[in-house]
Amino acid sequence: MLEIITSDALAPRHGFFTRKGGASSGIFAGLNCGTGSTDQAEIVAINRARVADAVGLSPDALVTVHQVHSPDVVSVTAPLTDRPRADAMVTATPGLALAVLTADCQPVLFADAKAGVIGAAHAGWKGVRDGVIEATLSAMEALGAQRRAITAVIGPCISQTAYEVGQEFYESFTDDTPEAGRFFVNGNGDRYLFDLPSYGLWRLREAGVGHAEWTRHCTYRDPARFYSYRRTTHAGEADYGRQISVIRL
Structure with missing residues (x-):
């Protein structure tokens, strides 16, 4: 049986799917x-079909x-025949489900329910630092959303206690934005621990979401x-799976 994490704050049908x-x-x-x-392509296709069925759509x-x-x-206005290189999507078209894949990065689902506009972003450290959250909000506004009416929910991602980084990583955030230093604490030796979801929430709130x-x-x-x-x-395994997070109109 699929396990689907949802948020009461998001009105459109959505889910942060676990690996179950x-x-x-x-x-x-x-x-x-x-x-x-x-993984075997046909097995991945079966998994994705189960996800689509769970949100009431075809694969x-x-x-x-x-x-x-x-x-x-x-x-997005119709199903994509080719997958463009990008890390976020927005739509105002009913019958489409926007989905992002993650395995530690932040999946962020967005909705302005009144305007009928949704978004989904894959927001790892680089994407969120470089503005994928703000770009998603701007793209939603172009479709008629109001920023103060947008709800954004960050799904399962790596937490601070598990996210050890080095000095160069720390400086890539703080050189231009010193206040980002609040999202780092000292780890072992010269290492830091980075709070990715708190940083994501800060960027969302600074951007003016409701x-x-x-x-x-x-x-x-x-x-x-x-x-x-x-x-x-850390386990020395050859590869890893990806969770999927989905929102639809």
């Missing part, structure tokens, strides 16, 4: 929806992009429910 209930096996065991993984209405850790956003929250699930700390790139790396 999928057809994949081995290191991908569960609901691996990552076409970029080395071709489940829209994803070729994620590249960028601030780039695509406005409501922003995090589901408070850590992908690294809960291997039974979530895939994690960093946990896989």
